[in-house]
Structures are given as structure tokens and as C-alpha cells.
Amino acid sequence: MRVGKVRNTQFILNNWFLVLIAIFAVAGMAQKVLLVFGSVLWHEFAHAVAALALGYKVREIELLPFGGVARIDRLGEASAKSEILMAAAGPAASMVLAAAIYLTIDLTPANEYWQFFYEINLMLALFNLIPALPLDGGRILRAVLALQCGYGKATLVVANMSRAVSGGLMVKVLYDYWFFQLLNLSLIIAAFFLYVAAKAELKVAGYRTMRILANKKADLCSRGYMPTTHYTAMANASVRDVVKLFEPERYHIILIVDESYRIRGSLTETEVWEALPVRGLYAKMGDFL
CATH class of the missing domain: 3.10.580.10 (CBS-domain)
Incomplete structure (x- = not known):
């Protein structure tokens, strides 16, 4: 569902996101879900602001059931330095918001929700700094390596790291299940997501390299x-x-x-x-x- 535009950037609420909000509202957890997606929106908005400052056009910001995405025109043609700045903007914004919340926790009456808001932003920043594609940390690392060895080789190195992170998450899932009979579905989804995304990044790496060089x-x-x-x-x-x-x-x-x-x-x-x-x-x- 399209909810409006800000400076030609369309904001979209994914239909499944609306379903999720409804489910959690019925379960009495709507406040926490809104805090989570408010944090995601802030994170993605920071990416969009950085892209606009660098001269790129942000077409859409969409909130999805498990996160968000800022769709930026000509992102595949961005220089390594520009990609570093755009990728770093999200985690930096989340860290700034987490710090601001932490400093004001004791001043708020709804302490439980404010603590939750702080933890979500901190986790969002730290998770996205993991050096795995397509997370912000992976994009930053790839851009740094691309300055030394070229985009294609940098993508291969970071994609292999993404697979290693994915494997590590699955080892953690098996460990928890074997010793504590706990099945962490969130880690399973994250591991699968990182593995599939790394494979997709390798497929488009050659195409993006050609576009960069052609321009x-x-x-x-x-x-x-x-x-x-x-x-x-x-x-x-x-x-x-x-x-x-x-x-x-x-x-x-x-x-x-x-x-x-x-x-x-x-x-x-x-x-x-x-x-x-x-x-x-x-x-x-x-x-x-």
C-alpha cells in the first residue's frame, strides 16, 4: 500500500507487513511491532538521505514483514566511496538513535517500551554491520576491497564470507537444538537469506562491473x-x-x-x-x- 511521497520518494507498506501488524495487534503486541518498524524506517531513511546527498534518486522506501528496503536508481553504478557512505549511513543512524534513547531511558514513564526501542536499534545497527552481503557491513567491506582488487574479486571474497556467516548461524541453530532443545527460526531464516543473497550477488557482479566501466x-x-x-x-x-x-x-x-x-x-x-x-x-x- 502506497502511503505517500516525500521529495519524489514513494513510501510503501507491504501488504504482508499490514497483515503482520494486524496479527500482533490482536495478540496485544502492536506497540512493539510499531517500534520495530519505526526503527527500520529510520534506518532505511538514513540510506535514502545519504543517497540523495550524493546525487542519486531514491524511488521507493518499502517496509517489509522482516525489514525494509530503499530502492535507489543507478545504485549499480555507484563508486566504491559512494557505496561506503550510503551503506554506512543506516547503521550510523541506528546507533545515534540507540544512544539518544539510552540517555533518556530514565526520564520516560514507559520504561519497558523505551528499553525495547533502544535494544532494537542497537541490534539493527550491529546486525547490519556483519560483513556479509547484502547487509551494510558486507557492502562496506566489498567497496573497500574493490578499491584494491576490483569489484568482481571483492564481491567473490565477501560472498564467500557471507556463506561462512550463513554456515556459522546454522551451526549455532544445531548447537542450540542439540543441547537445549531450542529451535531458533529467526537464525534459520537469516542463514538462508544470507546464503541465497550471496549467490544472487555473484550472479549480478559481472553485469554491474560492466555497467560501472561502461559509464x-x-x-x-x-x-x-x-x-x-x-x-x-x-x-x-x-x-x-x-x-x-x-x-x-x-x-x-x-x-x-x-x-x-x-x-x-x-x-x-x-x-x-x-x-x-x-x-x-x-x-x-x-x-x-
């Missing part, structure tokens, strides 16, 4: 300059291996040498991308000259 030419034209990295490649080297080295934050120039290490020519990144649809990823660098 670099326009960025260079608009800014007039860009940091540059030079590589030297053998003429018989696969272009696939060289393209993997390209980074979103820099422009690349490749010097091509033969087996005697004599210079055969040079290629700009733009020339490589323009010839790639014709030559293919498994062509040799010398074929691009």
Missing part, C-alpha cells in the same frame, strides 16, 4: 580528468584476464609487448571495451591492436 567514459568527459593506471600485457595474454584488473575508480592504459618484450602498441580502456563485443573475452590482447 567511465562519460565520467571522464564530464570531469575532464581521471586517475590513471598503466598495465603492461603480453600480446598473447587473454583480454579476459586483463579486463579483470580494471577498477571503477581509475582509467586504464595497456602497453602491449611481444615475446621479446618489444612494444607493439598501446590500448586505452575505451578501445578495449569498444572492440570487446566483436573480439570476445577470450581474444588475445594483440588482436585488439
